[in-house]
Amino acid sequence: MCGICCSVSFSVEHFSKDLKEDLLCNLKRRGPNSSKQLLKTDVNYQCLFSGHVLHLRGVLTAQPVEDERGNVFLWNGEVFSGVTVKAGENDTQIMFNCLSSCKNESDVLSVFSEVQGPWSFIYYQASSHYLWFGRDFFGRRSLLWHFSDVGKSFSLSSVGAQISGEDNQWQEVPASGIFRIDLKSSSTSRLLVLKLYPWRYISKENVIKEECVNTLTQIAADLPPFVSVVANEAKLYLKEPVVPLNMTLPPVPVESDVSAISNNPSTRETFQVFLTDGHMKEVVQQFIDVLSIAVKKRVLCLPRDKPLTPNESLKTHEKKANVAILFSGGIDSMVIATLADHHIPLDEPIDLLNVAFMTKEKDIPASFNKQRGRQKNCKTTKESFKNVAVAADRSDKQFNVPDRITGRAGLKELQVANPSRIWNFVEINVSLEELQRFRRTRICHLVHPLDTVLDDSIGCAVWFASRGIGCLVTPDEVKSYQSNAKVVLTGIGADEQLAGYSRHRVRFQTHGLEGLNKELKMELGRISSRNLGRDDRVIGDHGKEARFPFLDENVVSFLNSLPVWEKTNLTLPRGIGEKLILRLAAVELGLTASTFLPKRAMQFGSRIAKMENNNEKASDKCGRLQAISLENLSVEKEIKI
Structure with missing residues (x-):
C-alpha cells in the first residue's frame, strides 16, 4: 500500500519542485517505509511524481519507478492473482515490467484486465506523452483528482487536503475504467480531454454487455468546463473481473418453513433446518471455500518472521x-476472524480492534470506581496512551456500547474455538474531546471529498479503530497496547451483497425480490464512491493497508451467480433472514x-452517532468535516499520534 501523487503543470508559473506541505504530509503517513520524488520536464509541461511506500511484499521498491525509456510508474495495490508474482518478488516492479513491454493501448488494458486485487495507479508513457491512471473495478484503493480553475495544472493523489475557501476541491476519480490524458495536446489547447476505457463484461459467448447508463455524462457533470471526458475512439475496454448479478426470479414465491423457527427463533437448530437441504448445504460449503481462499490470500501475502522452533514456543x-481485524463481534467480523485463524500461523497473535465512543456522563458510585482502581496500571508516556488510561479508569459503563458487548462475546467464542491462539482484544475507547481534536486535525482531510454525517461517523x-491504540483487558490487569x-x-461488502441493511428489508417488503435485486445491484455499483475510497484513505493514514475479503473478485462472482433467495430470506426475522448464507x-x-x-451499523454499535447532534440525518452535510487545512497543519505538528 502506498501514497501516490502526480502534479502536472502546463505553464511556467505553475512549475514546482515540491508538493504543498499538507498534501505531502498526508501522503507520507500512508507510506512510512520509503519516500521519493521525480521531476519530468518537457518543453510543454512538467510532471512531479511523488511516491510513499508501505512495504509489504518482496524487496522494498522505492516509488516512483522509472525505466530506461523514461516511463514512470506509481502503484498503490496488491496483485493477489491474474498476474504472476513469485515469492520474494515485488508487485510494483512486476506490474511496471508488464507495462513497459506494452506496444499499444490494447496491451495496457490487457494488463489491468488480468489483475485481481485492489489497485490504483499512475503511469506516464514518455514517448507518447500519455498519462494513464485509474482504480480497480470496485474502487478499493483511493485516487483523487484536482483541476486548477484556469486549466493550467491538475493533480492526481491517493489523498488530498481541504483548502479553506476554495470551491474547486479534490474529487474521487470514478472507478469506471482507466483514463488517459495526452499531455502534449493538452498543453497547447489548454483543454484537458480525459479518454475513458470503461469496464465491460464479456459473456462466454463472447457477447459484450454494456450498461444502459450514460457513464460519460455522469463523470462530466462534476468536472470544470475546461475538462471533458470522452470515449476512446477505438472503443477499447477493460474486461470486468466479475460476472453480472443473477437477477433471476423464482417461478413460484419462495416460502420459508416458519413453523420450524416460530417457537424458538434463536437456536442453532434454526439454521440446521436449512442445512438439511442437500443443495443449500453444498452452496454454503462452496461459499466457505471461496471466502476462505480470499482470506488466505490477504493474510499470507505479507512478510513474516521465521517460524518458531519447539524450544522457542514459550516466546x-x-x-x-x-494481521488485525476491525471487530464488532458481529457475523461479518466473526467469520473473517474464524477463517483468518485457519490460515495465520498458530504462534502468531491476531489483533481484534474494537472501538467504543464515550457515552454521556452519568453518576457512577464511588465504590465502583474503587473496584476499577487496578486500571491505573494502564500507563504510557504517549499522550494517546494517557487518554486510553484515563478512559479505562473512568468506568466500563461509559464505554459499554453494543459493539463492545458483542465484541467481548465474540472473543469468548473464538477462544473456545481455538484456545491455542493469542487473541488480542483491543478495547479502543474514545472520548468526545479526542474525537473532536483528531477529526479537526486529521480525519476531515481523509474523509474529504465525502461530506455527510454518515461519512463523518464511519470515517x-x-x-480510531484502525489506529489500534487501546487496552488489553484480562482478568488480572488492564495494560496499554x-x-x-x-x-x-x-467486513465491508457483506451487507451490500447479502441484503444486510434495513433498507433492503424495506425494499423487499414494498417491491419483492425484483426490487431487492435492483437494490443489491445498485449497492455494489456505488460502493467505490460511497465507501471504499474513504475507508482506504482513513486506514492508510496509519501506515496500514485495508483488505476486503468479501470484495475478492471470486467471492463477488460466486455470490453474483446465485439467485437472491439462496443468499438471503427476508421473510424471516432479523438476525436470521438477512445474510442467510453467511449465517449458515x-x-x-x-x-x-x-x-x-x-445487523448493527458501526456508527450505532460504537455509539459515535450519539456523541454530538442526535437530530442529524445520515445524509445531511456535516459541518464538523469543514476544516482550515493550513491552520490545522501547525496544530498537527504538535500532536503525537
Missing part, C-alpha cells in the same frame, strides 16, 4: 500480530451465538 507471547470510527499490524481486514456458513464453521446477531 509466543512476545510475538507481534501481523471517525474506522480511523498498540496494534502494529500492517494489514487490517474489514458461520454455523458450519462452528460459531454459535454470533450467528444470530442482527
Whole structure:
C-alpha cells in the first residue's frame, strides 16, 4: 500500500519542485517505509511524481519507478492473482515490467484486465506523452483528482487536503475504467480531454454487455468546463473481473418453513433446518471455500518472521500480530476472524480492534470506581496512551456500547474455538474531546471529498479503530497496547451483497425480490464512491493497508451467480433472514451465538452517532468535516499520534 501523487503543470508559473506541505504530509503517513520524488520536464509541461511506500511484499521498491525509456510508474495495490508474482518478488516492479513491454493501448488494458486485487495507479508513457491512471473495478484503493480553475495544472493523489475557501476541491476519480490524458495536446489547447476505457463484461459467448447508463455524462457533470471526458475512439475496454448479478426470479414465491423457527427463533437448530437441504448445504460449503481462499490470500501475502522452533514456543507471547481485524463481534467480523485463524500461523497473535465512543456522563458510585482502581496500571508516556488510561479508569459503563458487548462475546467464542491462539482484544475507547481534536486535525482531510454525517461517523470510527491504540483487558490487569499490524481486514461488502441493511428489508417488503435485486445491484455499483475510497484513505493514514475479503473478485462472482433467495430470506426475522448464507456458513464453521446477531451499523454499535447532534440525518452535510487545512497543519505538528 502506498501514497501516490502526480502534479502536472502546463505553464511556467505553475512549475514546482515540491508538493504543498499538507498534501505531502498526508501522503507520507500512508507510506512510512520509503519516500521519493521525480521531476519530468518537457518543453510543454512538467510532471512531479511523488511516491510513499508501505512495504509489504518482496524487496522494498522505492516509488516512483522509472525505466530506461523514461516511463514512470506509481502503484498503490496488491496483485493477489491474474498476474504472476513469485515469492520474494515485488508487485510494483512486476506490474511496471508488464507495462513497459506494452506496444499499444490494447496491451495496457490487457494488463489491468488480468489483475485481481485492489489497485490504483499512475503511469506516464514518455514517448507518447500519455498519462494513464485509474482504480480497480470496485474502487478499493483511493485516487483523487484536482483541476486548477484556469486549466493550467491538475493533480492526481491517493489523498488530498481541504483548502479553506476554495470551491474547486479534490474529487474521487470514478472507478469506471482507466483514463488517459495526452499531455502534449493538452498543453497547447489548454483543454484537458480525459479518454475513458470503461469496464465491460464479456459473456462466454463472447457477447459484450454494456450498461444502459450514460457513464460519460455522469463523470462530466462534476468536472470544470475546461475538462471533458470522452470515449476512446477505438472503443477499447477493460474486461470486468466479475460476472453480472443473477437477477433471476423464482417461478413460484419462495416460502420459508416458519413453523420450524416460530417457537424458538434463536437456536442453532434454526439454521440446521436449512442445512438439511442437500443443495443449500453444498452452496454454503462452496461459499466457505471461496471466502476462505480470499482470506488466505490477504493474510499470507505479507512478510513474516521465521517460524518458531519447539524450544522457542514459550516466546509466543512476545510475538507481534501481523494481521488485525476491525471487530464488532458481529457475523461479518466473526467469520473473517474464524477463517483468518485457519490460515495465520498458530504462534502468531491476531489483533481484534474494537472501538467504543464515550457515552454521556452519568453518576457512577464511588465504590465502583474503587473496584476499577487496578486500571491505573494502564500507563504510557504517549499522550494517546494517557487518554486510553484515563478512559479505562473512568468506568466500563461509559464505554459499554453494543459493539463492545458483542465484541467481548465474540472473543469468548473464538477462544473456545481455538484456545491455542493469542487473541488480542483491543478495547479502543474514545472520548468526545479526542474525537473532536483528531477529526479537526486529521480525519476531515481523509474523509474529504465525502461530506455527510454518515461519512463523518464511519470515517471517525474506522480511523480510531484502525489506529489500534487501546487496552488489553484480562482478568488480572488492564495494560496499554498498540496494534502494529500492517494489514487490517474489514467486513465491508457483506451487507451490500447479502441484503444486510434495513433498507433492503424495506425494499423487499414494498417491491419483492425484483426490487431487492435492483437494490443489491445498485449497492455494489456505488460502493467505490460511497465507501471504499474513504475507508482506504482513513486506514492508510496509519501506515496500514485495508483488505476486503468479501470484495475478492471470486467471492463477488460466486455470490453474483446465485439467485437472491439462496443468499438471503427476508421473510424471516432479523438476525436470521438477512445474510442467510453467511449465517449458515458461520454455523458450519462452528460459531454459535454470533450467528444470530442482527445487523448493527458501526456508527450505532460504537455509539459515535450519539456523541454530538442526535437530530442529524445520515445524509445531511456535516459541518464538523469543514476544516482550515493550513491552520490545522501547525496544530498537527504538535500532536503525537
